[in-house]
Amino acid sequence: MAQDDLYRTVVLERAKAPRHAGPLPTATLNGQGANPLCGDRVQLHAVLDGQGRIETIRHETRGCAICAASADLMAGRVTGQDRVHVGRLHAELVEAVETGTAPAGLGELAAFAPLHQHRSRRRCALLPWSALTDMLNDDKNR
């Protein structure tokens, strides 16, 4: 079977055995995102520290391997980061999936760069990030 660059080991591993999945009873921030085209849904739960940095974040994802892996890699990556840093990473991921070239510093998130060949699947990887951005913006505007 011809496999796809997209399903790299890190993506499959995180989809099968996520490290940051599950509820977070102490969460002070909750957000969610849904893709009406496929029914994928991501729920996010977070606690921020006094400086507005993400202290803890968990996700509950019902979706494909790409979406589930993206949510889990995201959760690991944004822990300890503030809204501005999250926004920068989100923008770099968008650039990676649209151009196929990952900006330096994306790290494991570069696994999603092959999505530039799968227009219909880009939103799968971006859904957790747009949910996170919305959640942090809602908190800022509260």
Added chain:
Amino acid sequence: MDQSVITPTDMADSLRHVRADFPILSQKVHGKDLVFLDSAASAQKPRQVIDCMADTMRTQYANIHRGLYWMSERTTEAYEAVRDQVARFLGAAAREEIVFTRNSTEAINLVAHSYGGLLKPGQAVLVSEMEHHANLVPWQMLRDRMGIELRVTPITDDGALDMEALAANLADGKVALVAITHMSNVLGTITDARAIIDMAHAAGAKVLLDGSQLAVHRRVNVQELGADFYVVTGHKLYGPTGIGVLWARRELLEAMPPFLGGGDMISTVSFERATWANVPHKFEAGTPAIIETIGLGAALAYIESIGFEAIGAHEDALTAYALEALGNVSGLKVIGTAPQRGGVISFTMKDVHPHDIATLLDRNGIAVRAGHHCAEPLMRRLGVTATARASFGIYTTPEEIDLLAATLEQIRGFFV
């Protein structure tokens, strides 16, 4: 596998000439031979349709119904000849009962706006749990606009229409219109249109059948069925996009107000008022899809040259073959097992999301649909968010089914 029913060799022989008519099937995708298993979304086009449309544009194109010159008159003749052809194809009583629309969605919206506008608060429209959004959302909009009731008849666990529930829904006599699919685009279920129509008529309701999926698989005769409205779409009939058909009984069309206003649908116009053209032109405002309509004519001629007997036999055999082949794939579950079904097979696979299935099949040249198939309420009823779906056409071969099953088995191994 029951070799007495079908053998790949037998089928390949009978299909060789059909496949040669579809230029796209010789394409490669990701370096692999294209295996196109998404005909329920939109069927591929035979060269007879492609050539007809191109030839018309090259040699005989002008706007219709208004040009007082040779070219326009010839194009008008070609366009109107398709109306006769569609009337024969659907078994209509008269050519005036054939209204051209952009697709079946527009045809249903036309009925919802125009016939729906004649309904009164307290009356109801009844749909089923397996409807495509196209046969649900227009009725929700009508409900909100007109203050009517929208009822939903459930399906049974195997994916058939629950006929007892249908009878209960019709019992109070408030249902003015039953709008129901003739074949589910998700479950493959072919509904018992005749029984539904008899029950609906006995309860005083008209019936609209959404034939988008069915009309390519089985011969439809709207008069034998006793239907009141029937809709089809050209692109699933091996024809072009942008052309669909509403058939309705002439007296219904005559009683209905126009849907869209503009050129061609009028009789007289002053600055104060307008009067309407006769049916069907009352419902065909503006320059229509001329080339696409002529292309639809070529598609119908193509289908009829093969014949529904051969098409039905091929698809029934292929569907049985596929159900058995897919049934042997580890962790795969076919969704929808109604006894009357066509060549549309939805499935899920344990631990593998339908989108991942579709992407990995695509890498192997195999095109399937994955998602909610524009039937979100049905997905909820089935307890899934999405399914993968393989659907067949006259060009689909048993070897392609074998390749699908084998690749699915490999995908399962990849994830588990």
